Amino acid sequence: STLDxxxxxxxxxxxxxxxxxxxxxxxxxxxxxxxxxxRLAEYRFNVVVSDPFWLARLTExxxxxxxxxxxxxLIGGGEGITARARAELESFWGALLCMTYASTEAATILAxxxxxxxxxxxxxxxxxxxxxxxxxxxxxxxxxxxxxxSVMPLVRYRTGDVARWLPEPCPCGLAFRRLSPLxxxxxxxxxxxxxxxxxxxxxxxxxxxxxxxxxxxxxxxxRELTHVVQLRLEIDGDDxxxxxxxxxxxxxxQRARPDAWLAYCQRLIDVEFAFFAPGTLRTSRKLLRLVDExxxxxxxxxxxxVQGIRPR
Numbered sequence: 639s640t641l642d643x644x645x646x647x648x649x650x651x652x653x654x655x656x657x658x659x660x661x662x663x664x665x666x667x668x669x670x671x672x673x674x675x676x677r678l679a680e681y682r683f684n685v686v687v688s689d690p691f692w693l694a695r696l697t698e699x700x701x702x703x704x705x706x707x708x709x710x711x712l713i714g715g716g717e718g719i720t721a722r723a724r725a726e727l728e729s730f731w732g733a734l735l736c737m738t739y740a741s742t743e744a745a746t747i748l749a750x751x752x753x754x755x756x757x758x759x760x761x762x763x764x765x766x767x768x769x770x771x772x773x774x775x776x777x778x779x780x781x782x783x784x785x786x787x788s789v790m791p792l793v794r795y796r797t798g799d800v801a802r803w804l805p806e807p808c809p810c811g812l813a814f815r816r817l818s819p820l821x822x823x824x825x826x827x828x829x830x831x832x833x834x835x836x837x838x839x840x841x842x843x844x845x846x847x848x849x850x851x852x853x854x855x856x857x858x859x860x861r862e863l864t865h866v867v868q869l870r871l872e873i874d875g876d877d878x879x880x881x882x883x884x885x886x887x888x889x890x891x892q893r894a895r896p897d898a899w900l901a902y903c904q905r906l907i908d909v910e911f912a913f914f915a916p917g918t919l920r921t922s923r924k925l926l927r928l929v930d931e932x933x934x935x936x937x938x939x940x941x942x943x944v945q946g947i948r949p950r
Contacts, residue, residue: 639687643667679706689716694852709733757816776802831907837927842894859931912943
């Protein structure tokens with residue numbers, strides 16, 4: 639496990655788990671992926687537990703130097719993952735990536751994916767989970783109550799995460815209720831000319847962008863009286879590669895989000911791109927995928943972009 643050994647409890651939980659198994663394991667905290675790569679083949683690890691962004695960096699290293707050995711399972715935690723990033727990781731390593739959903743306040747895993755990866759099975763031994771203030775699609779805030787904790791119990795604790803219940807039974811047969819993949823956070827929803835935006839809105843727009851790194855961010859700000867959607871993308875390439883990325887996103891917008899495309903064509907909203915070198919967008923453990931900058935304007939660091947493009 640390379641989950642953080644700082645304020646998070648992920649690696650501590652993994653360490654306690656492996657004590658009860660015959661597995662050979664190392665819980666090392668968030669070491670440099672370069673060092674981890676060198677040790678993967680040496681110790682023949684075939685299960686890795688880590689944050690998705692750490693796995694993404696390890697994968698970049700392995701692509702350059704060669705895959706170090708067969709992998710049986712990848713377990714992710716600490717943040718969500720897009721369908722595109724999951725597909726890339728699974729394709730490269732030849733192993734399933736199963737995600738967990740936890741929080742420091744919960745002090746353990748709140749929910750987890752089985753190998754069918756059809757939603758998060760809720761840990762109903764330890765938590766009573768609710769979805770509150772749901773919209774017409776059933777998406778609302780995840781609220782939890784601890785049921786087995788004797789120290790610092792939580793009653794209807796607001797997580798700020800947004801998901802919905804999945805009513806269908808899981809093929810694995812486990813009876814625990816299932817949460818959908820997280821759609822984002824309450825502070826990652828922005829209302830603008832494209833409706834109520836959330837990070838999931840942009841996933842089909844970015845899925846086919848050639849050379850796109852795993853980290854990206856979208857900001858909504860105002861330029862004079864116009865709402866502007868600024869896509870901040872990490873791409874390792876030249877001007878031509880960045881122009882291909884712009885055309886890929888605009889083409890996907892037209893196909894996948896026709897109402898949004900119409901608003902763009904009617905100049906109700908504008909779109910622009912800011913390109914950054916890989917590994918520069920994330921400055922802390924978690925990267926907000928969608929931010930509202932209409933009051934503050936874009937931060938100063940956006941001016942450090944490798945290139946900015948306004949398609950019109």
